[in-house]
Each structure stands twice: as structure tokens, then as C-alpha cells.
Amino acid sequence: MFKSAVARQAAKAVSQFSRPAALAAPARPALNTFFRPLSSTAARANSEDDKIKKDPFLMATTKAPEGTLESEGQFARTDENVKIEYPDDEHMPRSPIVQGRGGMHFKRTLAQFSLENKVTLVTGGARGLGLVMSQAIVASGSDLAIVDLNKEEAQEQAQGLVAQFKKENPGLESDQLPNVTAHYADVSNPDSVTAAITEVLAKHGKIDHLVTSAGFTENFDAISYPHDRIQKLWGVNVDGTYLFATGVAKHLMERNVSGSMVMIGSMSGAIVNVPQPQAPYNAAKAAVRHLASSLAVEWAGYDIRVNCISPGYMLTALTRKILDENPELRDKWISLIPTGKMGTPEDLMGAVTFLLSDASRYITGADLRVDGGYTLT
Numbered sequence: 470m471f472k473s474a475v476a477r478q479a480a481k482a483v484s485q486f487s488r489p490a491a492l493a494a495p496a497r498p499a500l501n502t503f504f505r506p507l508s509s510t511a512a513r514a515n516s517e518d519d520k521i522k523k524d525p526f527l528m529a530t531t532k533a534p535e536g537t538l539e540s541e542g543q544f545a546r547t548d549e550n551v552k553i554e555y556p557d558d559e560h561m562p563r564s565p566i567v568q569g570r571g572g573m574h575f576k577r578t579l580a581q582f583s584l585e586n587k588v589t590l591v592t593g594g595a596r597g598l599g600l601v602m603s604q605a606i607v608a609s610g611s612d613l614a615i616v617d618l619n620k621e622e623a624q625e626q627a628q629g630l631v632a633q634f635k636k637e638n639p640g641l642e643s644d645q646l647p648n649v650t651a652h653y654a655d656v657s658n659p660d661s662v663t664a665a666i667t668e669v670l671a672k673h674g675k676i677d678h679l680v681t682s683a684g685f686t687e688n689f690d691a692i693s694y695p696h697d698r699i700q701k702l703w704g705v706n707v708d709g710t711y712l713f714a715t716g717v718a719k720h721l722m723e724r725n726v727s728g729s730m731v732m733i734g735s736m737s738g739a740i741v742n743v744p745q746p747q748a749p750y751n752a753a754k755a756a757v758r759h760l761a762s763s764l765a766v767e768w769a770g771y772d773i774r775v776n777c778i779s780p781g782y783m784l785t786a787l788t789r790k791i792l793d794e795n796p797e798l799r800d801k802w803i804s805l806i807p808t809g810k811m812g813t814p815e816d817l818m819g820a821v822t823f824l825l826s827d828a829s830r831y832i833t834g835a836d837l838r839v840d841g842g843y844t845l846t
């Protein structure tokens with residue numbers, strides 16, 4: 470098949486060159502160039518100018534002539550001078566609970582989307598995407614255990630979620646309110662993870678669903694990235710996901726019941742963000758995505774589904790603060806998103822509910838990109 474395609478191309482090329490000169494396309498390279506290996510790639514222009522001028526393939530490159538652009542490929546490269554200052558933990562902005570997204574059926578919907586009678590554990594649920602996904606989970610009828618490094622904030626948000634649920638569902642008795650609890654864990658530490666799962670089981674009696682949202686990013690160019698920071702980043706993003714997934718799977722297998730897990734990856738697991746350099750984060754999120762697929766296969770026989778959500782650029786309290794301080798960075802990011810805008814945490818509410826619920830019961834190992842089309846271009 471491949472051979473005959475090559476033969477067709479060669480025949481086409483020869484017939485093209487046997488046409489009268491006036492009919493031939495003006496920019497066609499010379500005949501002998503068709504016998505170059507098919508995999509050859511035009512080399513980058515360098516000081517060997519003369520050699521390039523004699524090589525019709527190199528002459529045919531679309532590289533801009535030197536000096537005509539500020540920098541060729543300028544919109545598609547990382548820039549090691551881009552420094553994003555992330556606030557330390559004390560100064561991290563808090564996330565608001567969103568208003569008016571729950572309630573008893575403002576509009577009719579499929580019962581399959583309900584999470585009633587389930588207990589869901591969300592890591593990193595005190596803030597950002599984890600908090601808003603937690604709200605969707607509670608609004609869909611599930612009890613909730615928020616697990617976070619920051620237990621105090623998790624506790625306050627847990628109370629806030631119940632208060633919001635009450636507001637959106639007036640007239641409910643206190644025993645009809647969701648049971649929302651807060652727990653401490655450092656997700657990168659196996660002992661801490663085991664202790665948190667034990668504590669959640671003591672409070673709720675069971676765990677049915679898991680969402681792993683604890684994670685963070687930071688920016689260093691690869692050469693100067695401190696090794697201990699890379700290990701911390703991989704520890705939280707990758708080990709943290711793995712430890713909670715295996716801990717909850719073990720519990721589900723012991724109970725011999727089905728379950729659903731959603732791992733929060735990132736579009737960075739599929740593309741390379743520009744201009745900020747962040748190679749270890751990108752690799753961590755690629756690992757999360759493939760961990761979801763691998764565990765989906767390993768646990769398919771136990772009826773435990775494992776899927777991944779890969780968000781694009783989402784406007785959390787933290788990213789809002791960073792971008793308010795770096796408007797140029799915001800413009801660059803937005804210029805690369807086909808829908809022309811960043812996502813909001815609320816854009817994940819439907820995605821996480823769908824993947825946890827029976828509405829997706831034949832879906833496992835999938836990567837659901839919620840990125841405004843970023844990864845399509």
C-alpha cells in the first residue's frame with residue numbers, strides 16, 4: 470500500500486516534469502529532489518548560506534527571511550523570562566461559592582445524572598476548581614468529604630456549601646441536608662492519605678466516588694528548576710492522584726460495589742503551554758491522564774470507572790489575581806483559545822457530575838477536555 474503510494478507520487482512527479490515548461494508550477498523543485506528520503510526535514514537556516522541556496526528543498530522552506538519578524542515562531546515558544554509569581558499559601562485568594570446553580574429542578578433533566586445516596590470524596594476541595602465541583606456534587610444529591618491541606622478553609626467551605634444548598638432548597642428538614650465534612654491530608658504522603666480515608670469512612674460509612682483536584686503548577690525553565698520542587702510537584706499532582714485512587718479502589722473492592730473516579734488533569738497533559746515554561750507540570754498532567762486510562766482498564770472488571778477531566782485555562786480566584794497583575798499574559802493566553810475566552814470553574818460542574826453519575830456508565834478511561842477548543846488547534 471505504502472509502496473504503491475510512493476510509486477504514484479513519483480509517477481506524478483515525473484509526468485509533471487515532462488510537461489512543457491510553461492505549464493509547470495513555477496516553484497517546483499528540480500527532479501532530482503524527488504529521490505531524497507521521504508523523511509528528510511529541511512534544516513534550519515544557519516551560516517551555511519551558500520549550501521542552502523543550492524538546495525531547492527531548503528530554499529522552499531517557509532521560514533521567514535532573517536530579520537523580517539521580531540522572532541520566528543514567537544507565538545509558539547516558551548520564554549524563560551516569563552516569571553509568574555504565585556502567592557505563598559497565606560496570601561492565596563479564597564474562592565467564592567457560586568450562586569443559584571442548584572435547587573430542585575429549575576428545569577427537567579435525566580434522573581441518571583443524580584448522585585443521590587452517594588458519598589463523594591474530593592481532594593483539593595477547599596478552593597478553586599475542587600470547591601466548585603464539590604458544589605455541583607452536593608447540588609446533585611451526594612454527601613461530600615472535602616480533603617485538603619488547608620483543613621480550616623475546607624471546614625468553612627463545607628459549612629458554606631450546606632448553607633448554599635439550604636438556600637437553594639428551601640423547606641428541607643435538617644435530616645434532609647447533605648452531610649458535608651472536612652478532613653486534612655497531604656495527598657503526596659501515603660500515611661496521611663490512609664489516615665484521611667479512614668477518617669472519611671468513620672464519618673460517612675462509605676465512599677462511592679472520588680475526584681482528585683489537589684494539584685498546583687509553577688514556572689521555572691527546565692534547566693534551573695530546583696529538583697526538590699519538581700519532586701514536590703510530581704508528589705502532589707501524580708502521587709496524590711495515585712494514592713487516593715488506589716486507596717478508594719481498595720475500599721470499593723472490599724465492599725464489592727461499583728464506583729466512579731474523576732482525575733483532574735489539564736490540557737497541559739496534551740499540549741505545551743506558551744509562553745510560560747512548565748515542563749514538569751505538563752509531564753505530571755500527561756501522567757494523570759494516562760493513569761486514568763491505565764486504572765480504568767485494570768479496574769474495569771470491578772465496575773470501577775476512572776476518567777479524566779482536562780481543563781484549559783480556567784478563571785479561578787488565583788488565576789484571576791495572576792492575570793490581573795499580568796494583562797499581557799492574559800491577552801496571549803486568550804489569543805490561543807478558539808472560543809476567545811477563558812473557562813470558569815462553573816464550566817466543570819456538568820462535566821464532573823456527568824462522569825461521576827450513571828449518565829456516563831459506559832464511559833471509562835476517557836479524557837474529557839474542557840478547554841474552549843484550545844487543544845484542537
Ligand SMILES: NC(=O)c1ccc[n+]([C@@H]2O[C@H](COP(=O)([O-])OP(=O)(O)OC[C@H]3O[C@@H](n4cnc5c(N)ncnc54)[C@H](O)[C@@H]3O)[C@@H](O)[C@H]2O)c1
Nearest residue numbers: 593595596597598617618655656682683684735780782783
Ligand atoms: N485553574 C486552572 O486554570 C487549571 C487548569 C487546568 C488544570 N488545573 C488543575 O486543577 C486542579 C485544581 O486547580 P485550582 O486552580 O483549583 O487550584 P487551587 O490552588 O485554587 O486549589 C487547589 C487546592 O488543592 C489543595 N492542595 C494543594 N496541595 C495539596 C496537598 N499536598 N494535599 C492536599 N491538598 C492540597 C490546596 O490547598 C487548594 O485548596 C489542579 O490539579 C490543577 O493542576 C487547573
